[in-house]
Amino acid sequence: MPREAAKALIETCSGPHELKFQPPHSFTPDPKANHEPYLSVGKQKVKRGLWSPEEDEKLIRHITTHGHSCWSSVPKLAGLQRCGKSCRLRWINYLRPDLKRGCFSEQEERTIIDVHRILGNRWAQIAKHLPGRTDNEVKNFWNSCIKKKLISQGFDPNTHNLLSRTHQSNKQKPNNYYTSSSLFTIETSFSSSSSSMDMIKASLAALSPFPHTNSTTTAAAATSTAITTHQSQTNLSRLYEFACGNYKNRVTNFGNSNLVNIDYQKQSTSTGFGIINNENCMWAVTGFEPHHEFGPSNNIIGHEEMQREAQVQLQEKNCQEEVYKVNDHEFNNSGLIAENVTFGDGSSFDFEFVDSALMPCGIYTNINSIDQLAWEC
DNA sequence: AAGTCTCTCAACCGCGAATCG
DNA sequence: ACGATTCGCGGTTGAGAGACT
Numbered sequence: 001m002p003r004e005a006a007k008a009l010i011e012t013c014s015g016p017h018e019l020k021f022q023p024p025h026s027f028t029p030d031p032k033a034n035h036e037p038y039l040s041v042g043k044q045k046v047k048r049g050l051w052s053p054e055e056d057e058k059l060i061r062h063i064t065t066h067g068h069s070c071w072s073s074v075p076k077l078a079g080l081q082r083c084g085k086s087c088r089l090r091w092i093n094y095l096r097p098d099l100k101r102g103c104f105s106e107q108e109e110r111t112i113i114d115v116h117r118i119l120g121n122r123w124a125q126i127a128k129h130l131p132g133r134t135d136n137e138v139k140n141f142w143n144s145c146i147k148k149k150l151i152s153q154g155f156d157p158n159t160h161n162l163l164s165r166t167h168q169s170n171k172q173k174p175n176n177y178y179t180s181s182s183l184f185t186i187e188t189s190f191s192s193s194s195s196s197m198d199m200i201k202a203s204l205a206a207l208s209p210f211p212h213t214n215s216t217t218t219a220a221a222a223t224s225t226a227i228t229t230h231q232s233q234t235n236l237s238r239l240y241e242f243a244c245g246n247y248k249n250r251v252t253n254f255g256n257s258n259l260v261n262i263d264y265q266k267q268s269t270s271t272g273f274g275i276i277n278n279e280n281c282m283w284a285v286t287g288f289e290p291h292h293e294f295g296p297s298n299n300i301i302g303h304e305e306m307q308r309e310a311q312v313q314l315q316e317k318n319c320q321e322e323v324y325k326v327n328d329h330e331f332n333n334s335g336l337i338a339e340n341v342t343f344g345d346g347s348s349f350d351f352e353f354v355d356s357a358l359m360p361c362g363i364y365t366n367i368n369s370i371d372q373l374a375w376e377c
Numbered sequence: 378a379a380g381t382c383t384c385t386c387a388a389c390c391g392c393g394a395a396t397c398g
Numbered sequence: 399a400c401g402a403t404t405c406g407c408g409g410t411t412g413a414g415a416g417a418c419t
Contacts, residue, residue, distance in 0.1 A: 048388080048389075049387095049388075049389095049413090050387070050388075050413085051387090051388090070404080071404075071405075072403080072404065072405095084404085084405095085389085085390095085404090085405085086388075086389080088405080088406085089387090089388065089389080090387090090388085092406095093387070093388085094387075094388095121408065121409090122407085122408085123407075123408065124406075124407055124408085135406095135407070135408080136386080136387075136388085136408095137386085139408075139409085140385070140386050140387085141385095141386095143385090143386095144384065144385055144386080145385095
């Protein structure tokens, strides 16, 4: 394996030692392949196509001893007839010693799906949550495996929503499913002090994209840090840390009553906490757990039913300015639209485009079959 | 056995962002 | 401020292997 070879090489390359590099793979040039293996760029001919072990060796030797301060100069310095771009790609995607090869684990697959639901096709960002994996690898795995798996389960791999009946081509479609894009929406934006941001980050980590079968595990504790995490959130924590960074992001999957629970009351400068959903407005009024309110115990009720109930509730409360208490936190129903929370340093957290990412149900990730989904009424 | 199809994945391409002079 | 260069990313391609007919 090139990676192992690279590791071995690096181990032996602490100085200008004799290179003990073994050709990482059997390379037997196919006379039929690469009919035009060279591309003229200016006066120089640049080789294209698959890399030979000799080229790998040259590149590894060069980078491990000199680094790659400038990729465009690497080919010349390394004695390769390649463009810098090709060298960079080869190193990053194949020769880097810290790469992990082999099949993706279930956990990795889960992480990819979860992060993809939030970030979309940002393969480089997704790969950052998978140590030793490259964006190219993740992208290929998505296109070749996960995508098909989701489709076969009746989910749109782009939106992560359930496909409409007409789009589902086989009998694997779930018995009860929704075509709606989401049950809930949060359109809250925050600006916060760093300590508040820490809480937000930590609270976001408590958001589980997974379906839960035990509803009692979902309510976040209203502690000062206000976090209840919920099964294997390590990666999500990282993800939401990222979400609190420079990118606009999405927060998903509140439909299963996994909560954001942030005790802003501890912040002297806080002015409120807005949770909204543009259709049902249910969290704010039902303690975040709609199926407790409307459905049989431990059952999640259908979307349409929820909507009906929500509309009734909304009508009842429409003209009121009430304050609701949830887990020791107060909400008001005027917060059905975006509500800004302002903290000291003016930093901000952007939930802008959460809507499309909000899943009606945690799906396909930590479940063995579609039957495990708690959609049945 | 041979031809065709499908799938995987390494590599390329083009574009936008960042950096440099 | 601006153009050139470099970098990084996502989409796409195509070779090769295996499955299927």
